[in-house]
Amino acid sequence: xxxxxxxxxxxSMIGLDDHIVGGVVVSSIxxxxxxxxxxxxxxxxxxxxxxxxxxxxxxxxxxSSHGSNYSQIMELMGLLRKKDMKDILVICGGTIPKQQxxxxxxxxxxxxxxxxxxxxxxxxYIVSNVRGAEGGLNK
Amino acid sequence: xxxxxxxxxxxxxxxxxxxxxxxxYERDLGDxxxxxxxxxxxxxxxxxxxxxxxxxAGLGSSVETNRVLKEYxxxxxxxxxxxxxxxxxxxxxxxxxxxxRKEAGVLxxxxxxxxxxxxxxxxxxxxxxxxxxxxxxxxxxxxxAYIVAYAEKTGVNLSEIHGAGMSYPFANCFGQSDNQPxxxxxxxxxxxxxxxxxxxxxxxxxxxxxxxxEAGGNNAQALAMEMAMLNELCGLLVKDRGLDFDDVxxxxxxxxxxxxxxxxxxxxxxxxxxxxxxxxxEKFKAKKEKSCQLLIAVHTSGRTMTYQQPLNNIVRTxxxxxxGAITGCTAIDNATLDNAHAEPSPLAARMSLNTQYIVADxxxxxxxxxxxxxxxxxxxxxxxxxxxxxxxxxxxxDLGGMIAAVKKGYIQEMVREAMLERYRxxxxxxxxxxxxxxxxxxxxxxxxxxxxxxxxxxxxxIARRMEEWKKTRNMGLVVESLSQLYEDAKKEDRYNLMPxxxxxxxxxxxxxxxxxxxxxxxxLSYDPFNMIDCPFSFE
Numbered sequence: 128x129x130x131x132x133x134x135x136x137x138x139s140m141i142g143l144d145d146h147i148v149g150g151v152v153v154s155s156i157x158x159x160x161x162x163x164x165x166x167x168x169x170x171x172x173x174x175x176x177x178x179x180x181x182x183x184x185x186x187x188x189x190x191s192s193h194g195s196n197y198s199q200i201m202e203l204m205g206l207l208r209k210k211d212m213k214d215i216l217v218i219c220g221g222t223i224p225k226q227q228x229x230x231x232x233x234x235x236x237x238x239x240x241x242x243x244x245x246x247x248x249x250x251x252y253i254v255s256n257v258r259g260a261e262g263g264l265n266k
Numbered sequence: 267x268x269x270x271x272x273x274x275x276x277x278x279x280x281x282x283x284x285x286x287x288x289x290x291y292e293r294d295l296g297d298x299x300x301x302x303x304x305x306x307x308x309x310x311x312x313x314x315x316x317x318x319x320x321x322x323a324g325l326g327s328s329v330e331t332n333r334v335l336k337e338y339x340x341x342x343x344x345x346x347x348x349x350x351x352x353x354x355x356x357x358x359x360x361x362x363x364x365x366x367r368k369e370a371g372v373l374x375x376x377x378x379x380x381x382x383x384x385x386x387x388x389x390x391x392x393x394x395x396x397x398x399x400x401x402x403x404x405x406x407x408x409x410x411a412y413i414v415a416y417a418e419k420t421g422v423n424l425s426e427i428h429g430a431g432m433s434y435p436f437a438n439c440f441g442q443s444d445n446q447p448x449x450x451x452x453x454x455x456x457x458x459x460x461x462x463x464x465x466x467x468x469x470x471x472x473x474x475x476x477x478x479x480e481a482g483g484n485n486a487q488a489l490a491m492e493m494a495m496l497n498e499l500c501g502l503l504v505k506d507r508g509l510d511f512d513d514v515x516x517x518x519x520x521x522x523x524x525x526x527x528x529x530x531x532x533x534x535x536x537x538x539x540x541x542x543x544x545x546x547x548e549k550f551k552a553k554k555e556k557s558c559q560l561l562i563a564v565h566t567s568g569r570t571m572t573y574q575q576p577l578n579n580i581v582r583t584x585x586x587x588x589x590g591a592i593t594g595c596t597a598i599d600n601a602t603l604d605n606a607h608a609e610p611s612p613l614a615a616r617m618s619l620n621t622q623y624i625v626a627d628x629x630x631x632x633x634x635x636x637x638x639x640x641x642x643x644x645x646x647x648x649x650x651x652x653x654x655x656x657x658x659x660x661x662x663x664d665l666g667g668m669i670a671a672v673k674k675g676y677i678q679e680m681v682r683e684a685m686l687e688r689y690r691x692x693x694x695x696x697x698x699x700x701x702x703x704x705x706x707x708x709x710x711x712x713x714x715x716x717x718x719x720x721x722x723x724x725x726x727x728i729a730r731r732m733e734e735w736k737k738t739r740n741m742g743l744v745v746e747s748l749s750q751l752y753e754d755a756k757k758e759d760r761y762n763l764m765p766x767x768x769x770x771x772x773x774x775x776x777x778x779x780x781x782x783x784x785x786x787x788x789x790l791s792y793d794p795f796n797m798i799d800c801p802f803s804f805e
Contacts, residue, residue, distance in 0.1 A: 143353035143369045145443040148481055151682060152689045170445060170795065172365065194373045194609070198722035222573065224607045224717045225709075241709075242573040242606050243702045246693055 134257050136187040139167035139176050141200060146193035149221050149242075153189060153249065160250040173203035180207075180215060186257045192221040197231065204234040214258045220244065268696040271647070272527050273486035273654055281642035289645055294540070298594070298635040302543040304536050304648065306594035307559045311635030312626075317590075318345035318396060318563075318597035319622040324352070324374035325609045326720055327728050328385035331375040334615075335390055341616055342623070346396035346429070348599055349386065350374040351405055357445050357794060358405040360732055360778035364797045367729030371720050373609065376728050377405070378777040381735060383412040384419075392422045396597070397429035400472070402444035403451040404781055406432035407458050410469060410764065411771040418772075428468035430519055432458040434495055436668065439677050440477035445794045448672060450784070453759050455499065459517050460507045461764035470519045470561065473499055479523035480569045482684035485534045486651050490658035491668075491677075492520055493541055496560075497659075498668040500550065506760065511550040515557035524590045525567040526582055532638060533647035535562060535593040541652060563597040564590035569688075571605035575701035576715050579603040584621050591631045592638060598622055604715055611718040736776070743773040745802060748783050751775075752804045755787030 138154045140147065147169060154164045165183050167176065180188055188207075190200055200219060207215060219231060220240035228239045238252055254260060269277045278285075289295075296302055299309035308314050320343055323334045335347055352374035354366035360378045361370035370376045375386055377399075392413075399409045409431035417424040435451035438444065444451070455471070462469050473495050475488040483491065496518060503514045520538070524531045542560035546552040566586035571579045580603050590598045600618035602610040610618070626632055638644040665671040672678070691697040698704045747770040754766045763784065770780050782792040782800060792800035 142365060143357065143372075145353075145356075145445075146441050148441065148685045151685050155686055169443065196369070196372055196720045196722045196725055198368055198725070201722075222606050222608075224719070225714075226717055226719075243692060243699070 133161065133163045134187065134253060135163045135165065135183060135185040136189055136253070137165045137167060137176065137180055137183065137185045138189045138191065139171045139179075140169045141171055141173065141176065141190050141192065141203065142195070143170065144191075144193055144195060145169050146221075147191075149193065150189075150191035153191065153220060156246045156249060157189075157253070160246075162253070173199055173206050176203055177206045177210060177212070180212065181210075185215065186259075187216045187218065187253055190217070190219045192219055192223055194222060197227060200231060200236065201234050204236065208235065216253065216257050218249075218252070220249075267698055268691070271485070271530050271650070272525070273484040273651070275650055275654070281646055283642060285642050285646045286649065289649070294649075295639060295645075301547070301555070301558060302540045303559055304540040305636040305639050306539070308594070308635070311594055312591075312632035316345075316626060316632060317595055319343065319619065319626070320346045320348045320398075320597060320599050321610070321615050321619055322348045322350050322400065322599050324350040325718065326371045326375075326724055327731075328375050328377070328382040330371075332386050332388055332390065335386075337612070338615065338619070339390075341619060343619060344395060346398060346597060347390065348398040348400065351399070351401040352376045354378060355405050355408075355777060356402045356443070358402075358408060358777035358781050359793070359795070360776045362729045362733040362736070363778055363793070363795075365795055366778070368722070368725060370725040370728035370732075372725060374401075376732075377401070377409070377412070378732065379735075380412055380415055380771050380774055383416055387416065392417065392420070393426040397427060397431070399429070399431040401431075401433060402437055402442060403433045403435045403455055404444040404446045405777065406471070407454045407764070407767055408771065408777045408780065410458050410462060410467070411768045413469060414467070414768050415772045424465075424467060430470040430472055432462065432469065432471035434471065434473040434499065436495060436672060436677070437477050439672055440681060441481050442477040446781075446785075447790070448669070450788060450790075452502075452669065454763075456502060456507055457762045457764050459499075459503055459514075460509065460762055463503070463509055463513045463517060468516075471517050472521060473518040474521040476521040476523040476565050478681065479525070480567065481681050482569075482686075482688045483681060484684060485525075485527070485530050486654035487658055487680060487684065488523070489534060489538055489541065489651060489655035490662065492538065493545065493655065493659050494662040494668045494671070496520075496542065497545060497549070497663075504550070511546070511552060512554045512557045515546055515550070515552060515554075519561040519563060519596075521563050521565050522595070523567045523569070524564050524586045526570045526586060528585060528589050529638075529644055529647055530651065531586070531589045532592050533644055533651050535564075535595065536636070536644075536648045537652040537655065538562065540648075541655070562593075562595050563599070564593070564595045566590060566598070566600045568601040568605045571601050571603070572699060572701050573606040574706060574709075575712060576603050576607065577713055578701050579605065580617055580621065583618060584625065587621050587625045588629065588631060591625050592636075594636060604717065607715065608717045608719060611716045613716055732776075739774050744770075744775045744779070747773040748775055748779060748802055749804045751780065752783050752787050752802075755784045
């Protein structure tokens with residue numbers, strides 16, 4: 128991969144979800160892999176996450192989710208589309224049931240990492256799919 | 267693979283009398299029913315009283331949760347009911363709040379008004395079974411008020427109701443957050459506890475290590491955390507609120523997370539009984555024997571439930587339930603096989619309850635009290651986990667106690683490190699988890715299990731109902747009760763807010779309104795998310 132600057136990632140919970148284990152662990156994995164992580168923490172609305180993504184000029188948004196009706200992730204995807212931020216790679220992780228995964232992907236979520244996904248699988252996915260990467264988002 | 271306890275102590279191949287040299291039966295164990303209660307509180311164990319077999323309910327609307335509670339009763343849950351609240355009531359904000367409405371009914375029942383509680387309990391007995399309502403510290407104050415108001419309204423004798431509804435003020439550090447400041451939570455904990463104790467209401471307060479442990483904490487840390495919390499909170503009730511320790515001791519219940527480290531889990535609970543008994547007798551000078559017996563319920567660990575190959579979780583739950591049963595606990599509720607995917611489906615709930623019955627009725631575990639006592643290994647582990655826990659607890663006390671340790675960020679850092687350590691252990695293969703880092707199968711070959719979901723439109727329906735219903739209330743009564751609450755909440759912290767919270771609940775003021783008014787009186791914003799303005803003006 129030929130990149131001059133570090134990949135910059137937001138890791139956030141969304142809405143009232145206060146289960147932080149996944150977000151904390153993944154932040155640490157990505158930092159260890161040399162990425163710059165902006166950890167937003169809990170109680171973030173879709174608007175707040177988009178605002179932070181603009182301000183921080185991130186390449187990736189990672190949403191950690193534990194138990195949800197997924198409406199706020201859908202909202203986040205809608206906002207990104209509206210703001211023409213389609214080149215930001217959005218990934219989700221957590222206790223997301225299998226049945227939900229195609230619905231999230233249909234809305235533009237690039238990948239869903241279920242519990243106990245390996246560090247390598249998450250890091251490799253980001254590295255090969257982030258904007259600017261070969262085969263990455265370049266819209 | 268590591269051969270050490272979950273708190274990093276090496277485990278040998280064989281244990282002999284040498285490993286428990288100096289163990290004094292009378293001093294360190296005692297018969298069941300005898301101080302220091304390491305072996306349990308009842309001479310005849312489960313022969314006198316079986317543990318309460320229960321399942322946690324709560325998802326979608328209150329009416330839906332009520333239906334599930336009735337189903338659980340039909341399949342044999344009679345000793346006690348257990349309900350968990352949704353994300354909005356956990357804060358608490360109302361189901362029609364701009365964020366609250368998006369998660370109404372997610373992960374629990376949307377209990378933001380007395381109306382919701384009336385629907386939840388419709389046709390379900392308030393007495394003759396324990397009523398356990400799980401939530402956060404702030405919403406616990408509302409739950410206690412619901413119990414009092416509902417008993418009065420339905421003519422049930424309040425003194426005959428028993429269970430648990432209030433909660434400790436530290437869960438915000440352990441991923442079970444109400445987004446309220448620590449000083450407000452400590453006040454609400456003291457207010458609810460004092461009110462229940464002075465009015466002889468047999469509703470207990472959750473002071474528990476379960477949230478901490480589910481976030482990643484190990485067994486020794488969990489014991490230390492539990493003892494540090496009990497020490498500080500009971501101490502405050504005695505010193506600050508002038509209560510008698512023997513009354514205070516009947517307040518807490520501990521929900522222990524029992525994981526998959528079979529012998530270590532059993533040792534942990536035996537050590538906890540001994541540690542509390544000593545604290546109660548030696549520090550708090552308990553006069554009643556009962557005060558030396560901490561009420562301990564078991565939750566089989568959700569953290570050990572894997573996403574991969576979910577049927578394996580039935581086996582894990584069975585092992586954990588057996589461990590819980592061996593310890594002689596008061597109640598068990600199980601994580602379910604679909605715990606890493608969603609809230610319990612009917613199939614998963616039935617499997618969990620069946621698991622408890624198989625353990626209780628088929629294995630013989632109820633025949634003999636504390637059957638592992640005297641095992642060189644289990645006694646060694648009991649001593650060891652206690653010793654390690656005392657070290658961590660002492661560290662917390664050196665920092666000035668639990669509240670001070672939270673303010674200094676010490677506890678939060680401990681949780682963070684524990685989370686990372688658990689993940690590293692599995693990634694490196696130091697701990698084997700079947701279906702995850704051993705005998706894994708590709709996702710497409712995994713078993714399909716039924717999934718119970720809450721849809722966005724279900725949450726919106728709950729929100730709309732609350733919006734419409736709010737308009738039908740007698741607003742004169744609502745405002746009158748809230749202005750009294752506002753006035754009281756401006757008084758010193760020791761002034762108990764429960765009487766005015768109960769009056770407001772009876773007038774059908776909502777949880778969001780009640781907490782908002784308390785927040786305003788304390789100089790905070792009405793809405794913790796700053797999205798809605800206070801609709802009342804009292805000045």
